[in-house]
Amino acid sequence: MEYVAHSPGPPLSEFVDRFWLISGGHVPRKERILPSGTIELVINLHEDEMRIHDPEQPDKYKRFSGAIVSGTYSRVFLCDAQQHKSILGVHFKPGGAAPFLGAPASELTDTHANLLDLWGRPARQLRERLCEQTKSQDKFRVVEEALSDRLRSRPLKRHQALPIALGMFGPEGTGASVRDVAREVGLCQRRFIQVFTDQVGLRPKQFCRLLRFQRARTLAGNIDWARLASICGYFDQSHLIHDFLEFSGLNPSEYLRQQPADERLLQNHVPLAR
Secondary structure (H helix, E strand, C coil): CEEEEECCCCCHHHCEEEEEEEECCCCCCEEEECCCCCCEEEEECCCCCEEEECCCCCCCEEEECCEEEECCCCCCEEEEHHHHHEEEEEEECCCCCHHHHCCCHHHHCCCEEEHHHHHCHHHHHHHHHHHHCCCHHHHHHHHHHHHHHHHHHCCCCCCCHHHHHHHHHCCCCCCCCHHHHHHHHCCCHHHHHHHHHHHHCCCHHHHHHHHHHHHHHHHECCECHHHHHHHCCCCCHHHHHHHHHHHHCCCHHHHHHCCCCCCCCCCCEEECCC
16 A cells, blocks of 8 residues: 655645545455544545445445545544545644535534535536546645635634634643633633534534543553553543543454554554454
8 A cells, every 4th residue: 555645835734734645555344434533535536436334334335426525523434445546635633624615514523525515516626637647746736726726715714712722632632621721712611612613523522532532542552551541641441441432432452453453554444343
């Protein structure tokens, strides 16, 4: 599998973490995709279709067009790894996607949407232009131009409270409390929760729990569970296990067993046990 990433410059860097491109990563299996706390734009360059599977009934799936938006998920969903033959994505920063979608992030929570339904004809044109390119840098240039054009034509700035809140919560979600952040940004707690949820797609406490889980996931296997819980800010080991079950559908031991070393396995992807 070849994986190439590119970080755009300003002004897109305020909203986008990275562009990524996968080729030759297709394998005959389904994979769990764990929630990351943000929105992803994904374009299948091999076929004009994407299939998203039900984690409770893996053989059942919904068909989408070849260009979709994956909303901010609070739980795991399944994808068909055969689709990784040639696929491009835009990984937005938390709260960064709203200016490009024309809709609050909260409207896409725990769901997928066809980009065509959000953008109309430009969505089809974007995929067609991407399919015409052969070099990764040219594909990144095309998607960067499309997002820059949309940002200019639909100016919508992030609420000033969002970057302050994200900074205070910290990368692991164990920083300031919701009450302290609301006070710092000059909003009542209810209004702050509404603003954050609309722009990120998750309520602040849920978002912070997800960040804490992600840290625990990356450290799992290197230390014992009780110490891991303590390091990551959990009250005890049972709370750690609860978050693993909620956000991955697996307990920590199952998570480690189902994540074999595989260069074709992407971050936040776990093969579905057969």
